Amino acid sequence: EVQLVESGGGLVQPGGSLRLSCAASGFTFSSYAMNWVRQAPAKGLEWVSAINSGGGSTSYVDSVKGRFTISRDNAKNTVYLQMNSLKPEDTAVYYCNAEGPIDFWGQGTQVTVSS
Secondary structure: OOEEEEEOOEEEOOOOOEEEEEEEEOOOHHHOEEEEEEEOOOOOEEEEEEEOOOOOOEEEOHHHOOOEEEEEEOOOOEEEEEEOOOOHHHOEEEEEEEEOOOOEEOOOEEEEEOO
C-alpha cells in the first residue's frame, strides 16, 4: 500500500520556523521527484518546492525562496521542508506529492502562522 505521511505542522508565530517531514512507503521512493504543495484557506493548490529523485536539484516558488529549504533522505524514504522566517501568508495545508508515472499524495499537515 502506497503511503505518504506528512508531519511537523502546527501553530507558529511570524518569524518562526517549522520543519515538515513526509515519510513514504509502498513505492520506490528514490525513483520519484518530490514536491511540496500547499493550499491556503479558500484558495487553490499552490506548488511550493520540488526536489529531483537524487536530491541534487531543487526549485522553489518565488514567495518562499531564501526562506524554505527542501531536502530528502532516500535511505529513510523521507522528504523534508525546512521553513524559516514564516509569514502569515504561509498559512496553509501542506501536502507532499510523489511525481512519477503515477502521482501519489499525502493527507496534508496544517501550518498556521499567527501571533
